[in-house]
Amino acid sequence: MPEAIKIGLLGLGTVGRGVYKILTENAASIACKVGAPVQIKRVLVREPGRKRGLEIEPEMLTVDVNEILDDPEIKVVVEVIGGIHPALEYALAALERGKSLVTANKDMIALHGRELFAAAETSGADLLFEGSVAGGIPIIRPLKQCLAANRIREVMGIINGTTNYMLTRMTREGCDFNLALEDAQAKGYAEANPAADVEGMDAARKLAILASIAFNSRITVNDVHVEGITRITSRDIAYARELNYVIKLLGIAKETPEGVEVRVHPTFIPVTHPLAAVNDEFNAIFVRGDAVGETMFFGRGAGEMPTGSAVAADVMDAARNILHGVSGMISCTCFENKPLKPVGLVECQYYVRLQVADRPGVLASIAYAFGDKEVSLATVLQKHTNGQNAEIVLITHRVQEQNLQDALRLVERLSSVNEVSNFIRVEGES
């Protein structure tokens, strides 16, 4: 068997530990599959003396990144530090030196994908990032290879485990947002500052990566319309159930004749939709292609071993390519430049919840206001009437976002309407 392919690991946090364990424990079968042993030579850490619950020889650890970047024997650099700086500088330096780069860093790829790919193409190195989206679930390689013959029409995913865990609790137990958040924090699913998760930015970064690959056109996180789950109440969850839907935070990307739409927001989906059964901290990505039809990829979207599994697989591919002298064979696939669709032109159904005066003619005036903006109603429920006030819940037919917003402004001004309490998009009807 040929000599070992040597790896440099940047970071020994959660994912780094997973990668180390997998490449060490499964070394024998990994060597058989790659055609050569894959061996971690050096690991960049901040505090070499720290306890890590990991058997690792102290001489492998270094605090000096150049011991990895400048080591010609190291052919693959694995970046699992996270964040933008100094991860980006290290990644670019590795690529510029012709080393293949494997990363699980969604922030870096979503924001700096273009320059990273340019560096990889210049030096002919591999740039692999399966672990950056949906942890252990294979989705980058399936999109880039397995479904490559398709024109992808739509990607729709539960790509944030924290919010899926929270929404699952809210759905199962009827608890409210704050309690669900506290529980997610206690379980370690949510960070002390949960903003990136609950406000949708984490999902937006992953969606930008998925959409870029799906549509062969660079989409950055700034292109994504983002709404989080902070305004979802247990009331909305209860109505969803009554109407045979569940609420999920979805990343949705579609190619339409008017351009590409990319958005992250809480969404009503029918209970019969494959994504509706994806609960707890699990992730899943639903993909529709012109040839394959509907497919879905399900699994754990985060964690030491699941994300480690994705990173280790990328390391194996990078090592195999080095062995055969074909690094960089599958590079950036953004060879098109597709326009974005303005969010006002996005079309879907909407759930709307209103507080109104409980008197004759109110429903008629509301229906009239919606109709005036060409919004037609599919379902109307009136509930919680107390003689003075009532709650109206309705689901519209498909309508453009701008018409819906115009209609809501009109409805809000009606004297009989006290409040537009919420509106939530509805997706996934066939």
Next chain:
Amino acid sequence: MPEAIKIGLLGLGTVGRGVYKILTENAASIACKVGAPVQIKRVLVREPGRKRGLEIEPEMLTVDVNEILDDPEIKVVVEVIGGIHPALEYALAALERGKSLVTANKDMIALHGRELFAAAETSGADLLFEGSVAGGIPIIRPLKQCLAANRIREVMGIINGTTNYMLTRMTREGCDFNLALEDAQAKGYAEANPAADVEGMDAARKLAILASIAFNSRITVNDVHVEGITRITSRDIAYARELNYVIKLLGIAKETPEGVEVRVHPTFIPVTHPLAAVNDEFNAIFVRGDAVGETMFFGRGAGEMPTGSAVAADVMDAARNILHGVSGMISCTCFENKPLKPVGLVECQYYVRLQVADRPGVLASIAYAFGDKEVSLATVLQKHTNGQNAEIVLITHRVQEQNLQDALRLVERLSSVNEVSNFIRVEGES
């Protein structure tokens, strides 16, 4: 851009038409992704004059396979004839001439995988067969690459669309096996002779392929314990529902300390299991790895365009490898030789349905017989009592198959037991 990579297509049936359409309609983006155009040069058919609902130049068609096999310009041969002969002879001839082979032929791969891989390795060609299992769902490449760093513990799949469609109808509408079969035949999901589907052999072939890759050890269709769905009655389906299960025909492969178990049979799975929501003609494969945990791959398991999608993706990979001179880089992964576990040692829970005399002490005598063979009972239901006879349904705790069979023989001999009506394995409890 480099010159086109030329393809020879053997067969223009359902899948062949799909491959032709995809490679033609999506030619531009396929060329960008591969790095060179991918062009079908010649197509082997039996009747060149036949109407096909396809725009294809008559001079591309040939009835002589040697016009493809002997054409040095053709670098990739796509075998979508199906069956063993002459597909196998053509496939071997193509590989021996150094051409890469793409096939969707599960029968051929499950029975002759070893000699096909040997031929591919000798000539250094690619042998790709994503379309042979679960149609358009990416599963071969995910197992070979994306999850390659894992030690796979378990593969459990709905890999026959016909029987899944039938069981879905039986579950939703309470209809019986024969009606469900007639309906599947009317819809074109089941063939006039449905034996391969309903008796489980189709699933067994696919399971042999999946298990070989998952466990890095050659498993043939003859190693698979196979039971079909012919003995599933609407009564069993109703009890499953009452007990919070659904019945699916599963292909199950597990690695255990006592060896690899591979089996196809109808199975009770909890309604909360990800596979339980996979309905109609859809397929899904659930995979458990030591690092990634639980993952699932869902989609259409058959049909012109879905299977065409998988075959076309393989063609793209083969073409890209030819372009870079690295065909055969990922070859046979059966580098281990794992023992099979005898079916008597397989452990799971069981559902058992019995017809008994309706008199005091019967349940006690049955429970005693089970206990005598170390089978302990988790759930017991007694139903449909008419004063003379009753039906007893029970679910056992985990038990070895041989003990369950011994217990059933004992129970059958009890004077109070009229009949053991059915027993069905239970899987998927966490």
